[in-house]
Amino acid sequence: LIIGQDTDGLTRAYSAGLDWAVKLDKADFAGKPELVWQHAETGGMRLVGLQPVDGTIVPPEASQIVRPGRGKTLEIVGRITSSRMSPTLNRSICLGQLDASVAAAGTVVTVRLPDGRDITAKVTDQLAHVDPSGDRQQLVTDVAEPITAAIEPPERARSAIAPDSAVAAVPATGGAPDAPVCIYDQSGLAKFGVRAAPDGSVARALGTGFARTTRAADGSLVVGSGPGEWLVLADPATASDVRTWLESATGSAGEFASVVDLTHGRALIRLAGARCGDLLAKVCGIDFSDDLTPSGSALRTSVARLVTDIVRDDQDGVPGYLLHCERSSGRYLFEALVDAGTEFGIESLR
Incomplete structure (x- = not known):
């Protein structure tokens, strides 16, 4: 509507x-x-x-x-x-x-x-054409005894999920290798917001456009989060070099462009595992099938009624999604995802 x-x-x-x-x-x-x-x-x-x-x-x-x-x-x-x-x-x-x-x-x-x-x-009977009764978000799985996951936030200093602990990025590793879904607090990754003309020199330097992603040479993830808007995610160890690169690209562009460090203002959560798409289907109306949202896709939508940027980022053949939202909503989103993932045997890694 x-x-x-x-x-x-x-x-x-x-x-x-x-x-x-x-x-x-x-x-x-x-x-x-x-x-x-x-x-x-x-x-x-x-x-x-x-x-x-x-x-x-x-x-x-x-x-x-x-x-x-x-x-x-x-x-x-x-x-x-x-x-x-x-x-x-x-x-x-x-x-x-x-x-x-x-x-x-x-x-x-x-x-x-x-x-x-x-x-x-x-x-038609209803305004909604796809899943008008909402059955897709009421998944019933074959998990006989769902693993009850603790929903206490990670003990990480200054994380957007637990604001009282040290900024650190939890790597997307650990947990059972065959766990259906794992959830990670990656709020400690460096985050830079870039705004510039969607078809200018900055856009060409970043190497991707709206709704797509790419990996820079240093491993940073560049996300086309909106028309003329990008999110760059980097390891904290390389944050200074990434910022220098972005400021150089925008400063010499000859067009209006800006770089803002969003690291301490945003939360970042990663879901990984074979069932993470099913988990998201319970709290989001987007179709997460591989043909519609393949790895490298990016979109902004509502997750658990919260405006969230979603990035499909598979690693080593394992489906994965990054969820990026305002810092003040990080803990709510984390707990909503853990609650929705209980039936899949979600593992909360901290």
Whole structure:
């Protein structure tokens, strides 16, 4: 659901499927009379999920949804607001605004494409096309007796996970070699944020773009965390040299660019093991299959309802993910991941 695209200034909470967030049983509050009226109102537009009958066709956004009007005219009863080809479902999926009279689940509507062709689409039961019931995040495994993991934070000075101990990076080693999931506090790694033009000389020096990663010659991991935005992770022993390199690259670029040391302001957690993707699926809505998020992928999303940068970083053929968030949220994220990983026999390494 994209605010401002799937909704507009006339969209109401009940028409956008957000009624779960409205509690009319509370005492009087600002806006309650309007919400009571909206709850009783049955007309107007509704935000619905749509799937074209021909799943190979992706109707462009803003395509009109029509029905026969008077005579030979057509009546516009809605529009496509978002449309994509889903790699998970292998078909096109859409959201759209529809008149309430044709917004019931199962209704077949006509979509007029910009080239004049008409296609049919069916209104879905829910707005979510993939896993609408959330079953994917309620995994049941064959682990007979899950290993209960301690959730005490690592005893590491000034770590974002345990703020009272020495800055140190715990190497991603140790634990049982066949452990389904291991979790490591790597907050002590040096972290540098870089901002520059996405297609300028700094971008070329860093060697990677948005949503991808690369390894520098000294072993530092360069992450394209956003358009014109990079995160560089380095061993503390080489932090000074890495910073010098970054400052040299940005200082001589001839463009606006900046380098900021984020080491003490961010938490960094590593998950590794054959089941770490299943663990993340319980707390994040992203599809972590190898074909969609292969090693070297980078994205920013919500993990356990926390804005988090995720980097797929496999090592020696073992799946691995780096999770980067604000320092103040590090302990919460660590404990949320340990809690979600208990059924997989997670090993917490400190």
